[in-house]
Amino acid sequence: EFILRNGRIVKVATTKAQRKLFFNLRSQKKRLAWLNNDEVHRVAESLGVEPREVREMESRLSGQDMAFDPAAEADDDSAFQSPAHYLEDHRYDPAVQLEDADWSDNSTSNLHEALQGLDDRSRDILYQRWLAEEKATLHELADKYSVSAERIRQLEKNAMNKVKALITV
Template identity: 30%
Template sequence: MPHTDTPETQRANRRFMRHAMTVPLLDKETEFELARRWREDGDEQALHRLTRAYMRLVISLATRFRNYGLPYGDLVQEGNVGLMQAAARFEPERGVRFSTYASWWIRAAIQDYILRNWSIVRTGTTAAHKSLFFNLRRLRSLIDSGTRQTLRQEDRIFIAQRLGVGVGDVEIMDARLTAGDRSLNATLSDGTSDDNAAEWQDMLPCERSQPDEEIMEKHDGEYRSRWIAGALEELNERELLIIRERRLRDEALTLEALGARLGISKERVRQIEHLALKKMKAALLDKVPDPQGAGLLG
């Protein structure tokens, strides 16, 4: 849901921006000296002078993200956090201007804030999804100039290839961006006078089995267990060992491991396993009219 700044906040933002634009920029030697004094001597006056000079950079980058429905003042404050992080990590001896280095940190801080607060559902959990979130609207405008409500399949493929993500990711993110968060307690109808109106949560499918299905599954499971136990009684000791280790364990032993354990070749283990399964199948056919339908044979 978009957040709207109050008139008082908007006036305060404008005053802050006007003041920030009056602070003179620094030349290369001055900013390097200020950065050195802050890093080596902990000179807070040097830090304040360095960051104030590039507050206009924070404002410029924050303005690019105003269309995400979050308070502009918050975007600027998060950008300030990124600016402070850049000042703490800046190494002037590398020969890079502070403004170039700080731009990455400012943008990263603002984008992280947007991803955390744009929706109550976490968005952009990977680098690819983050790129998709911030570039999808731009690529959509290149495709259809905003004239279509939904993307065509060829459009999704084009965007996926440009950003290195899956087509399904593009479809999901496009749906997220075109429809905001919706409460599950919101009614399906727009009439607020109907206290008995169905809610969106009423439309969610239940993945659990129905009570009668659970009882039937339990009943059938007990029968299957007895049938299989009876079939296992038809096996001799070696056959039973092989079936248990090969078919009834979460992690089955290999033919080689069982062969070494029993002192026989892996091919002989395979033959014994095959014969044991045939015995079990014959025993089940004697007791169960339709073992395939009972879920015993696949």
């Protein structure tokens, strides 16, 4: 029990069946190398478990704990294999946070400037169709401006093209 709890960073066996399998495999591993297919099926049958569970426990027994940080003497190639490299969390990197905030602020200000470059009707149509909490339909806007729904669609398309052109400049 002590070996199971303290032998590794990650527990090897947690359920009663896994502990039974662990101790039986461990005693057999003293005299065997890797189990062949027949031995796996024999062990699985004698313990009443699936062969894949025997293979999984065998790999757990032979596995090594890996250091989170690369060794001090590690070269660049092996340093990339350490978990510290590929499990790095970039969400809290101040440079990334500043870049994201700056991009968001810049995009928002560009959008507001582009919308200010439109006439009142086009700006209202874009606001009602895309930015309002309750989006207006083409027919609602057509009734408001006393034009056809097709004309509202054309005005919306033209306004979107103008906004795109102003933002990309």
